[in-house]
Each structure stands twice: as C-alpha cells, then as structure tokens.
Amino acid sequence: MGETTALAAETYCDVVREHARVSGDVTAFSFAGEDISFAELDAGADRVASALAALGIGPGDRVAFLGKNHPLYFEAFLGANRIGAVMTPVNWRLAAPEVAYVLGNCCARVVFVGEGFADMLAGIRGDCPLVEQVIGIDAPDYAGTDYRTWRDGFSPSPPAHRVAAQDDALQLYTSGTTGKPKGAVITHGSLLSSRDGAAAGEEMRVWQQPIPGDVTLLAMPCFHISGTGTGIGTMVAGTCSIVLPEYDPTKALDLIENFNISKIFLVPAALQILLNHPRVGEVDFSRLKYVTYGASPIPLELMREAIRVMGCGFVQMYGMTETTGTIVALDPEDHVAEGSVRMRSVGKPLAGVEIKVIDEGGNAVPTGTVGEIATRSDKNMRGYWNNDAATRATIGPDGWLRTGDAGYLDADGYLYIHDRVKNMIISGGENVYPAEVENALYSHPKVADVAVIGVPDDKWGEAVKACVVLKPGEAMTEDEIIAHARTQIAGYKCPKSVDFIPALPRNPSGKILRRELRAPYWAGKDRAVN
Incomplete structure (x- = not known):
C-alpha cells in the first residue's frame, strides 16, 4: 500500500489520475474478493x-x-x-x-x-x-x-x-x-466541492480529513447520492471502498469486524436494522471511527442505542440530491448519550455553504422562526434536466436553492429540521410538523417505527394520525399511544387516532412514503388539504 496525497484539482477525474500516478498500488475498490487499485x-x-x-x-x-x-x-x-x-x-x-x-x-x-x-x-x-x-x-x-x-x-x-x-x-x-x-x-465542480472538503481553500472538519489506510463500507445504493457520493469521496481521498451490492446487515457486520472498516454511511432505517441484528452484540466495533447518517430524521432513543453499542463517532448529515449530498453536519462532539438540545439539530453548515430560513415570499425570517430552508453554494445542482420550470421554482436567479424542508436556525447557527414543507399538518389553525410528533412517539419502549400524517377532519380541517409499528411481541392500545404523546408534546400536536401496521412503506433511501399512507384517507377529495 502506498501513501495517499492531498490534491487540489478542478475535477475528480484529475484527482484519480494523480492518485494513480503517485500511489497507484493503493486499493480503490474491493468487491467480492477482487481488489481494483x-x-x-x-x-x-x-x-x-x-x-x-x-x-x-x-x-x-x-x-x-x-x-x-x-x-x-x-x-x-x-x-x-x-x-x-x-x-x-x-x-x-x-x-x-x-x-x-x-x-x-x-x-x-x-x-x-x-x-x-x-x-x-x-x-x-x-x-x-x-x-x-x-x-x-x-x-x-x-x-x-x-x-x-x-x-x-x-x-x-x-x-x-x-x-x-x-x-x-x-x-x-x-x-x-x-x-x-x-x-x-x-x-464536476459540485462533486469535487462536496467530497470531504476537497475543494481548494475549504477547511475540513476532523471527521472529513482523509487518512491513509482508511477503509469505507459502501452499503447505500449508487442510484442515490449517498452511494455514488461515498464512492466519489473515497476516490478523491485516495482511500478504499469495500462495495456491497446492496445493504445486507449480516454482511455489513462481517465486513466491519473482519476488514478494518473505519467509516460507513447509513440511513437511520439501515442503522436500526443493524442494531436489531442478533449478532450485533458479538461484533468488535473498535476499529470503526465514524458512522455518518442522514436522509431522514433519527429518534434520540435510536441514537443512544447506537452510541452505546458501536462506541464510535457519529456524524449526522443533512443534504439532498439537489445539493450533491451533505451541506450541514452535526459533529461527533455534539452527540452525547444523555441527549442535548443540539442533538435535535442537524448541525452547522459545511465550509462554503450558506444557509438561511425564508418565508413564502423568500424573505429571511428571524432566528428561531420556522420557515423554508434555503441554501447557496458550489454544491448545488446546475438544475433539473430539460425542466426549466422546475429549476426556476427551486433555484432563484441569485443562486439560492429552496430545499422544501421546514426548519429554523438558532443563535449559534445550528439548523433544526421540522419536516418537509409539504408534510406540514394544519389542525385548528395550528401548524404541526410530523417529525416532532414521531420523535415523541418513538421514545416509547414498545414502538419500533412510526409515521405521522394529516387526515381530513370535519372539525379541525386536518387531524393528526399516527401509523405505528410495534416491536415484536408487544401490544398497545390507541389510548396508550396518545397518552404517552401527551407526556412529550403539546396537546394539539398529539395524534387523534392511531393505526397499527406491520411496516412503514419506505423508498430505497429510507424515506417514509407518506403519500401511500395518506392515500386511503384522501380518496375522493379534490385537494390533499382540508
């Protein structure tokens, strides 16, 4: 194995070329027993x-x-x-x-x-x-x-x-x-600026810095920015990715234990599956440096369990396909098992990334006020392919990209996500953000997974409904769920009804398909709001 070298270049193609020249024997990818230098x-x-x-x-x-x-x-x-x-x-x-x-x-x-x-x-x-x-x-x-x-x-x-x-x-x-x-x-500029602080002049955080000998487990799908981004990131860093064809918790645990895996990105749903694996208590995680996670919110109780079991540094990442992945991150030092206010955030913007929270007219709102999150940086996509109307609706002439997420900034610059703007529930004139309700319900020890949606209500316009997956062998009633919620959040945010279901529908990136959950209740309605 050769020494990796920090490089500055205009595209990742240039970086790979230089790695091949100065450290060509370093393994770039490993897959099913085959190594590619x-x-x-x-x-x-x-x-x-x-x-x-x-x-x-x-x-x-x-x-x-x-x-x-x-x-x-x-x-x-x-x-x-x-x-x-x-x-x-x-x-x-x-x-x-x-x-x-x-x-x-x-x-x-x-x-x-x-x-x-x-x-x-x-x-x-x-x-x-x-x-x-x-x-x-x-x-x-x-x-x-x-x-x-x-x-x-x-x-x-x-x-x-x-x-x-x-x-x-x-x-x-x-x-x-x-x-x-x-x-x-x-x-190319977005890819390079988004990969581990590789753009010239960016200041990398400690967990971003490439270290010779690092081995990353590439477990997320490459049709998603998390998978392709991971591979581009290790190519730029000059380190190795061990590639899984698709996420498999058994194989992931074997590779973590036997192949000196030092970094891995997982969506929260995949992390939960890993922690529920019967072998997880037997695995030695001592060589694992960082687990980065993102794509959907993570409940505090799941984070606590991950910290206890895996014992490595955790980094929460916030971004989207349109921002070439991560634009905001919560550093390992902000992850504490006892919980903190900052652990409810997604962290602070990466170097070179601007973040602001805006109202419907595009005006910045005061600190602590919920609005739509907008971002501007070299990481933003150029636009949507052959779709000028959608591009104009997403990226303004000044380069600010509307994320479609609702959240707020605190006085220290930490970003807090409430939910997708389109998922907001308006009940009795009050705004309810499902993520907040879901975190409250997930804290119950019998709850394995949960999603909250708005359903039509003749009195309140929309009512909050919880779709709950219980842990194996557990039983609960609707009244118990609602009573627990009332101990966690304001009464108007609590579910008015509960459906117990075997599993939540999710897309490959782990995001809940609320559209599928909402569809039966909005059938026959002219609009999806009430």
Missing part, C-alpha cells in the same frame, strides 16, 4: 473512454447504469466523464415502466446493465428507442456484449478532452414521491 481504475477508465468514443458518445451525452452496486460502475462513470459524457445510475428497484421513463427522459444512448436486470431491460427496449448499445457488467444473465471484453478491446489512450468544473458529470433522479421523477444535473 487506483492504477487499474485509471487505466480501465481510459479504455472505457476510448470504447464509448468509438460508439459516438461525446460531451453532453448521457449513459446509464442499471444494476446493483459494483466497482465497475465507478470505472464506467470515470471513463464516460473523461470524454465529457454524463453518468445516470437508474434505481433498480423501480418497476419496468418507471425504468423506461428514466432512460427515455435522460436520453441514454448506452446502458450498462448489472446481474439480474437483463430481462427487465429487454422487456422495455421497445419503449427506449434512443438506447443504441447495452453492455453487461458481470451479468451472466445477459448474452450480449460483456463489459470487460468490450473495454479491453480498445485503446488505453482515449481522445483528448479537457473536463471543466462547470461541465455536467452526474444525473441523479429524485425519488418521485410526487409526480414523475426529475433528473438533478450535478457538475
């Missing part, structure tokens, strides 16, 4: 660039990846970027018509397909007339072109192309909880 990654990407160019792919063209996590996704990503093309990873959990929509919307001409998805792709080819070439990445179920054979048949010297910070690099599709998904276009 930075030198091998760099050389493979050059051949991919040559191969794509031979297919007529060039600057601005989109290529897509449909498959579970694989290190060759990052090699293909790097190769496409080197000739100015843009990678679009597709959510493999989508139904076939949804996949066809994404491929058509991004205008992908080449699709890399992973194991298990050849039949789906074959079934929708007729709906994807722009797709010219399909290439299988370690996909024995695909009888067409094999990635490794295809790649190795082309020159190690690709066409010369200078990639700039303002060029498009990545197109990620939003989860599509309302309407059709939108493609967030992320530039």
Whole structure:
C-alpha cells in the first residue's frame, strides 16, 4: 500500500489520475474478493473512454447504469466523464415502466446493465428507442456484449478532452414521491466541492480529513447520492471502498469486524436494522471511527442505542440530491448519550455553504422562526434536466436553492429540521410538523417505527394520525399511544387516532412514503388539504 496525497484539482477525474500516478498500488475498490487499485481504475477508465468514443458518445451525452452496486460502475462513470459524457445510475428497484421513463427522459444512448436486470431491460427496449448499445457488467444473465471484453478491446489512450468544473458529470433522479421523477444535473465542480472538503481553500472538519489506510463500507445504493457520493469521496481521498451490492446487515457486520472498516454511511432505517441484528452484540466495533447518517430524521432513543453499542463517532448529515449530498453536519462532539438540545439539530453548515430560513415570499425570517430552508453554494445542482420550470421554482436567479424542508436556525447557527414543507399538518389553525410528533412517539419502549400524517377532519380541517409499528411481541392500545404523546408534546400536536401496521412503506433511501399512507384517507377529495 502506498501513501495517499492531498490534491487540489478542478475535477475528480484529475484527482484519480494523480492518485494513480503517485500511489497507484493503493486499493480503490474491493468487491467480492477482487481488489481494483487506483492504477487499474485509471487505466480501465481510459479504455472505457476510448470504447464509448468509438460508439459516438461525446460531451453532453448521457449513459446509464442499471444494476446493483459494483466497482465497475465507478470505472464506467470515470471513463464516460473523461470524454465529457454524463453518468445516470437508474434505481433498480423501480418497476419496468418507471425504468423506461428514466432512460427515455435522460436520453441514454448506452446502458450498462448489472446481474439480474437483463430481462427487465429487454422487456422495455421497445419503449427506449434512443438506447443504441447495452453492455453487461458481470451479468451472466445477459448474452450480449460483456463489459470487460468490450473495454479491453480498445485503446488505453482515449481522445483528448479537457473536463471543466462547470461541465455536467452526474444525473441523479429524485425519488418521485410526487409526480414523475426529475433528473438533478450535478457538475464536476459540485462533486469535487462536496467530497470531504476537497475543494481548494475549504477547511475540513476532523471527521472529513482523509487518512491513509482508511477503509469505507459502501452499503447505500449508487442510484442515490449517498452511494455514488461515498464512492466519489473515497476516490478523491485516495482511500478504499469495500462495495456491497446492496445493504445486507449480516454482511455489513462481517465486513466491519473482519476488514478494518473505519467509516460507513447509513440511513437511520439501515442503522436500526443493524442494531436489531442478533449478532450485533458479538461484533468488535473498535476499529470503526465514524458512522455518518442522514436522509431522514433519527429518534434520540435510536441514537443512544447506537452510541452505546458501536462506541464510535457519529456524524449526522443533512443534504439532498439537489445539493450533491451533505451541506450541514452535526459533529461527533455534539452527540452525547444523555441527549442535548443540539442533538435535535442537524448541525452547522459545511465550509462554503450558506444557509438561511425564508418565508413564502423568500424573505429571511428571524432566528428561531420556522420557515423554508434555503441554501447557496458550489454544491448545488446546475438544475433539473430539460425542466426549466422546475429549476426556476427551486433555484432563484441569485443562486439560492429552496430545499422544501421546514426548519429554523438558532443563535449559534445550528439548523433544526421540522419536516418537509409539504408534510406540514394544519389542525385548528395550528401548524404541526410530523417529525416532532414521531420523535415523541418513538421514545416509547414498545414502538419500533412510526409515521405521522394529516387526515381530513370535519372539525379541525386536518387531524393528526399516527401509523405505528410495534416491536415484536408487544401490544398497545390507541389510548396508550396518545397518552404517552401527551407526556412529550403539546396537546394539539398529539395524534387523534392511531393505526397499527406491520411496516412503514419506505423508498430505497429510507424515506417514509407518506403519500401511500395518506392515500386511503384522501380518496375522493379534490385537494390533499382540508
């Protein structure tokens, strides 16, 4: 293993090239027993660039990846970027018509397909007339072109192309909880500025600093910014990612214990699954330095359990696809097992990130006042692909991006999230933010998971309903749940009714699909508010 080197560059492509030159023997990715060094990654990407160019792919063209996590996704990503093309990873959990929509919307001409998805792709080819070439990445179920054979048949010297910070690099599709998904276009500058403080002049926090020998477990899906962002982050840092095809708590625990894992990003739902695993008490977490988490709120009781069991540093991250991931973080020193006011926050903005809280007219509101969170930085996306109206509604001419989240800033600059603006419940003229109610209910020892929604009410306009998942073997009544809530929060915020359900519907990033929970109660209504 060689020494990693701190580098300043305009794009991550430049950084990987330099890592390959000065520390080429360092492992960049490890997957299913196969290690890929930075030198091998760099050389493979050059051949991919040559191969794509031979297919007529060039600057601005989109290529897509449909498959579970694989290190060759990052090699293909790097190769496409080197000739100015843009990678679009597709959510493999989508139904076939949804996949066809994404491929058509991004205008992908080449699709890399992973194991298990050849039949789906074959079934929708007729709906994807722009797709010219399909290439299988370690996909024995695909009888067409094999990635490794295809790649190795082309020159190690690709066409010369200078990639700039303002060029498009990545197109990620939003989860599509309302309407059709939108493609967030992320530039090279956004990728580099968002990865571990790598942008020149940024001051990194201690937990962001790359350390030679660090090993990161890449467990979140690469069609999400958490997965792709993790891989880009270790490529920039010059350290290793061990890649899981998909999140598996048993394999995650084995890798943490046996492969010197030092960092891992998990959404709270995945962290909860890990802590509930029967083997978790037997695992040695002593080499784990940091668990970073985000994408949805985390209840205090779950955080306490994680601190007790894992004993490492915890970092809460706040961001979104449109901000290329993390823009605000709560540092390890702000995580205390006994709880604190600051643990209810998501922390303070990262270097170079501006945050303000605004009213409906876009005016900044006073400290401590709830409003919509807006942000401005180099991390913001360029815009939504072929959707100028949505872009204008999200990013103002002054560069401020509306997050759609409701929250407030305290006097020390800590950001507190209440909920998505659209999820706010108005009951009897009072605003109720579901996250606050959910935290209160989750503190009951019998509750495993909970979501709060607004349902129509003839008297109050909307009433608060709790959808509760109990821990195995436990039983509770509606009255017990409501009584417990009254000990935690104001009466008008407490649920008026409770549904006990076996599991909450969630998307792959761990976010609750409130639309599915709300749908039965709003059926037949002209509007989703009352």
